[in-house]
Amino acid sequence: MSNIKYILGHFADPDDLMHGIDKLQEGNVKIYDVFTPMPIHGIEDKLGIKRSRLGKVAFCFGLTGTITAISMIYYMLVYDWPMNIGGKPHFAFPDFVPIMFELTVLFCSFGMVGTYFFVNHLAPGRAPRVMDLRATNDRFVVAIDAKENPYHDKIDNILKEAGAVEIKHNERKYVSYE
Amino acid sequence: MSSHHESILREPLVTGENITYSKVTEDILVPVENKPNKAWWIGFIVSALGAGLWVFAVSWTFWFGIGEWGLNKTVGWAWDITGFVWWVGIGHAGTLISAVLLLFRQNWRNSINRSAEAMTIFAVICAATYIISHMGRPWMFYWALPLPNQFGSLWVNFNSPLVWDVFAISTYFSVSLVFWYTGLLPDIATIRDRATGLRRRIYSILSFGWNGSVKTWQRFELVSLILAGVSTPLVLSVHTIVSMDFATSLVPGWHTTIFPPYFVAGAIFSGFAMVQTLLLVARKVMNFENYITMFHIESMNKIIILTGSIVGVAYLTELFIAWYSGAEYEQYAFLNRVSGPYWWAYWSMMTCNVFTPQIFWIKKIRTSIAWSWILSIIVNIGMWFERFVIIVTSLHRDYLPSSWVMFYPSWVDVCVFIGSIGLFFTLFLLFLRVLPAIAMAEVKLLLKSSSDQAKQKLIREGKVDAGEAAYYQESLEKYDSVSPRVAEYEKA
Numbered sequence: 001m002s003n004i005k006y007i008l009g010h011f012a013d014p015d016d017l018m019h020g021i022d023k024l025q026e027g028n029v030k031i032y033d034v035f036t037p038m039p040i041h042g043i044e045d046k047l048g049i050k051r052s053r054l055g056k057v058a059f060c061f062g063l064t065g066t067i068t069a070i071s072m073i074y075y076m077l078v079y080d081w082p083m084n085i086g087g088k089p090h091f092a093f094p095d096f097v098p099i100m101f102e103l104t105v106l107f108c109s110f111g112m113v114g115t116y117f118f119v120n121h122l123a124p125g126r127a128p129r130v131m132d133l134r135a136t137n138d139r140f141v142v143a144i145d146a147k148e149n150p151y152h153d154k155i156d157n158i159l160k161e162a163g164a165v166e167i168k169h170n171e172r173k174y175v176s177y178e
Numbered sequence: 179m180s181s182h183h184e185s186i187l188r189e190p191l192v193t194g195e196n197i198t199y200s201k202v203t204e205d206i207l208v209p210v211e212n213k214p215n216k217a218w219w220i221g222f223i224v225s226a227l228g229a230g231l232w233v234f235a236v237s238w239t240f241w242f243g244i245g246e247w248g249l250n251k252t253v254g255w256a257w258d259i260t261g262f263v264w265w266v267g268i269g270h271a272g273t274l275i276s277a278v279l280l281l282f283r284q285n286w287r288n289s290i291n292r293s294a295e296a297m298t299i300f301a302v303i304c305a306a307t308y309i310i311s312h313m314g315r316p317w318m319f320y321w322a323l324p325l326p327n328q329f330g331s332l333w334v335n336f337n338s339p340l341v342w343d344v345f346a347i348s349t350y351f352s353v354s355l356v357f358w359y360t361g362l363l364p365d366i367a368t369i370r371d372r373a374t375g376l377r378r379r380i381y382s383i384l385s386f387g388w389n390g391s392v393k394t395w396q397r398f399e400l401v402s403l404i405l406a407g408v409s410t411p412l413v414l415s416v417h418t419i420v421s422m423d424f425a426t427s428l429v430p431g432w433h434t435t436i437f438p439p440y441f442v443a444g445a446i447f448s449g450f451a452m453v454q455t456l457l458l459v460a461r462k463v464m465n466f467e468n469y470i471t472m473f474h475i476e477s478m479n480k481i482i483i484l485t486g487s488i489v490g491v492a493y494l495t496e497l498f499i500a501w502y503s504g505a506e507y508e509q510y511a512f513l514n515r516v517s518g519p520y521w522w523a524y525w526s527m528m529t530c531n532v533f534t535p536q537i538f539w540i541k542k543i544r545t546s547i548a549w550s551w552i553l554s555i556i557v558n559i560g561m562w563f564e565r566f567v568i569i570v571t572s573l574h575r576d577y578l579p580s581s582w583v584m585f586y587p588s589w590v591d592v593c594v595f596i597g598s599i600g601l602f603f604t605l606f607l608l609f610l611r612v613l614p615a616i617a618m619a620e621v622k623l624l625l626k627s628s629s630d631q632a633k634q635k636l637i638r639e640g641k642v643d644a645g646e647a648a649y650y651q652e653s654l655e656k657y658d659s660v661s662p663r664v665a666e667y668e669k670a
Contacts, residue, residue, distance in 0.1 A: 012199075014626070037199060037368065038622040039395040047392060052400045062408070076324060076333035085337060095337040098419055102345040105408045109353045113360055116401050117386065120394050122363070126387030133371040135390055136364065138199035 003171045006032065007152060008132055009142040009159035010166035014040050017140040020162035021046050024142065027158050032143040035135035054112055061111025062104045069103035070096060130175050132168070139166075183627065186642040186650050190630035191286055192621065193659045194468035197631050199622050202469075203368055206616045209464050210369060214611055217463050222607045228600015235593035236311050244314045248588040252581045253573045257591040258312040260565040261598060264448070265305035266347070266420055267441075267561060270413055271449025272298025273354050276361070277409035280402065285628055286477055288620035289469045292365075293460065294453045295358040296613075300605040301452070302351045304598045309347070311594070339422040346419040350412060357405045360398070363388045364619045417445045424568065430511035431572030434499065440492035444561060447485035447531070450478050451557035456606065458551045460615060467659040469616050472545055476656070479544040482535055482557060489564075490532035511572055519584060520571045527567050530560025545656040630660060 009024075011017040017040065024031060031047060034040075044051075073096045077083065082090040117123060135141040144155055146169070156167050192202075214222075239246055249256055272294040279287035310316045322344045324334050334341050367388035370381035388394065421441035424432035454475070461470040500512040515524045534556050538544040543553075575582045609615070626632055637647045654660045 033391045035390045037390060038619040039399050043392055044396050049392060052397050054397055054400050055404060058404045073336045077336050081330055081333055092337055098342040099336060099345045101415060102349040105353060105412045106349045108408050109356055109405055112401060112404060113356050116397050120397060122386040124386055125383045128382060128385060128387045128389055130389050136368040136371045137203050
């Protein structure tokens with residue numbers, strides 16, 4: 001039994017990568033993850049990744065902002081200390097709209113980005129879980145769990161035929177960042 | 179995207195031979211991974227001296243109070259609010275480029291959005307410092323926030339546009355910062371994975387542990403899209419609210435409903451001019467000619483003509499409405515602007531903002547780097563005068579002729595203004611040194627569809643109509659980064 005944990009297929013071109021994913025899937029090889037230097041459109045469907053729910057998160061945070069703004073202004077200007085400003089109504093709703101809008105945007109952006117960082121484990125100082133250093137530069141890397149997928153030669157052949165420029169058998173999951 | 183095919187008729191967004199993904203990384207990271215050159219040092223030292231002047235002048239203001247400025251009891255707002263509105267306006271192009279152009283799927287934004295967003299953030303910092311210093315007692319700035327206090331609590335007046343402005347500017351600044359930084363993560367990760375030692379550790383912290391997995395990218399794209407969606411109305415709201423600081427008052431010359439769209443157009447106008455001023459120099463000094471191409475310059479110049487013309491229409495509309503309103507105070511305010519003691523400011527504004535940008539209709543001029551740069555400076559000057567005209571000429575002759583005065587800036591006014599420019603350039607130059615000035619991941623997206631190299635390949639392989647190919651080759655003539663290839667093509 002070898003100590004190989006992950007097989008990495010490097011592609012130099014996104015179209016080759018997509019082709020490689022098709023071939024691997026035809027050969028019933030399960031793909032662990034794909035690391036790319038840029039977003040690849042359509043890859044989520046191939047890998048069966050569900051649509052992100054961050055849009056709904058953004059909406060909920062935005063709504064929270066709107067409600068926060070209107071309740072804050074209502075409490076301060078209408079309930080707590082109604083001021084007579086030129087005899088105008090205390091509940092001057094149109095005047096409250098700009099801040100309601102600003103807080104909607106503020107809560108929506110921060111809430112959504114915060115959620116994004118949280119679910120993707122992005123935080124300052126977090127050790128990067130990087131499987132190959134060139135995946136952020138010019139290589140499109142398919143990672144295959146070597147324990148789950150036997151017949152490594154077969155996987156190598158599929159990758160080679162699909163146009164992989166380099167194939168790595170790694171004994172460690174992540175590139176060390178110590 | 180790689181699977182997306184772009185019409186051959188579209189001009190390329192990336193030029194140069196043998197462009198590969200790794201070449202993009204290397205070209206863009208040259209200034210980050212190497213010691214700065216002489217040009218950078220000279221620029222940085224000059225700017226840092228300016229920033230030092232700013233620290234001095236603002237400290238002077240804090241110590242002695244705003245009586246050190248040239249303000250008087252009639253003209254209570256002058257260079258301070260002029261500077262504030264000027265900087266906020268400049269700060270609009272970044273978010274406009276990154277948000278509005280993203281929603282409109284304008285791919286040319288990909289190589290200029292990063293630096294434009296950085297510019298936005300630095301410009302808003304400059305604007306915010308004006309707001310803080312014009313308060314007179316800057317340590318009480320928190321009085322503008324709705325905090326519980328011992329006066330009741332006596333809350334801030336949410337009916338006032340000045341309070342809206344506090345919310346608008348701070349939201350705009352923080353959302354722009356988040357937008358910019360989120361977009362930077364993949365590029366910081368690229369620097370991290372190429373660096374060693376201490377640099378790697380620093381960029382590792384800054385990269386938040388980015389690894390470029392499928393799910394990260396998928397969510398990243400959605401986050402960018404939604405941020406663009408909320409930033410688009412945000413950027414419009416910010417300058418609308420800035421204009422309402424004036425428009426909701428009763429001062430003739432300010433009290434007009436045209437202000438919000440007029441200010442927003444002016445903001446885009448001045449913002450693009452500043453992007454042009456900075457990027458024309460940066461692309462030359464940092465050898466980014468292949469990424470910030472003539473197409474980008476020409477597109478920005480087209481936006482400058484459009485918004486400059488909108489601003490021109492707004493000036494004329496103001497004059498017309500002043501006459502048509504029949505309100506004598508309003509009529510006098512505009513008569514005074516055009517022909518009063520500040521006539522030179524009004525006509526400088528008209529010349530710089532409305533007349534001179536019109537020469538961009540000539541293709542030779544809008545595709546000339548020297549002309550584009552000179553005109554961008556002229557627009558910046560013109561937009562400063564616009565704010566000066568709106569603020570000072572409306573105030574200096576108020577309802578009571580016995581209090582009519584002129585405004586003369588003191589040395590502190592001048593130093594704060596020059597210093598704020600120094601501060602802005604210091605921050606921008608530091609940004610160019612430590613972070614990639616072009617969004618690498620986004621430029622890489624364009625390589626297979628929109629680069630000259632990909633298009634030439636299609637032509638060589640005979641996959642496009644010959645007439646369209648010839649049209650495409652002709653469109654390359656204006657590019658300074660493409661060597662003349664038309665003759666070569668015709669031979670073949």
